[in-house]
Amino acid sequence: MTTKHDRAPIDPELYEQADNLLVYLKSLADDIAAIQAQAESEIAAITVKHSIPLEALHAEQVAAEKELITLMKKNKAVLFAGADVVNLQPGSLIRSKVDKVTIPKTALAECEAQHFDDVIKIVKSLDRDAIEKWPDTKLALIGAERKPKEEFSYSLKQKEA
Template identity: 30%
Template sequence: MFVFEEIEKILSEIAHLKSQAQGVKDAWDRAISELEKQYGSKLNECKAKIKQKEKELIKLAKSNQKVVFDCGDKREFTNGTLYFAISEKVKRARGVTPKKLKELGYLDAIKVIEKVNWDTIEKWPDEKLIAIGTERIRKEEIKYETR
């Protein structure tokens, strides 16, 4: 009988702690929501202005590239530095498909991800499981719920 009393006590403690954790999470969510209301629009406004100024800076530097980068690929200013670089990228054309690559024999350009489908294997009969070197096992589990 003592075991039942101990189990009751532990279940009660878990229920109390879960309730306490939910209260903390609710308070956390309310605080985050208030912060988002207070600062979210201001932050988004700042980010939008930064993005606009970055576009303005790049446009100005590109249109005056010969003057700005007359001494090389780096120009120091009081409030920052501009860098000029040339890089090459492969344009990702929409017409490039695995089917087209297969037709041309360019198999090295196709990414194949092989993965064991355990959902399918779970439904197999025991004979097939044994054939691949696994088995169905019985797993004992104790679950609980609190009130």
């Protein structure tokens, strides 16, 4: 059990020294809190100031990426002409083929019937990532199949120093 007492008359200088240190520590803590509050306020103001132009630029970037992907898809024969990578001055256009698993609506019932519990989520939906890792023979058991799908992307060159 802890006992508390106010200043004891044993060594008044010792208590005065401790009291002064506590006052100093309280002052430091108050100063730190004030500076942190000011810094947080200034950071919030800077964040707000820059968030609007950043959001606009991000929206433009998403639209430009969508436009570039559409351009590549519509003109793949001309742009790629048998190649998968086209190097241009500001960056590269990239075409790759990946397998995409199509899962029919009846696949959940098939997975339940065949006790493929590892891909059934609690909310009664399929775990697409797990199914996509299955071999084709197991996909066929639930009516799913793996088909080649073209994907388009790009990479930008880094600025030269």
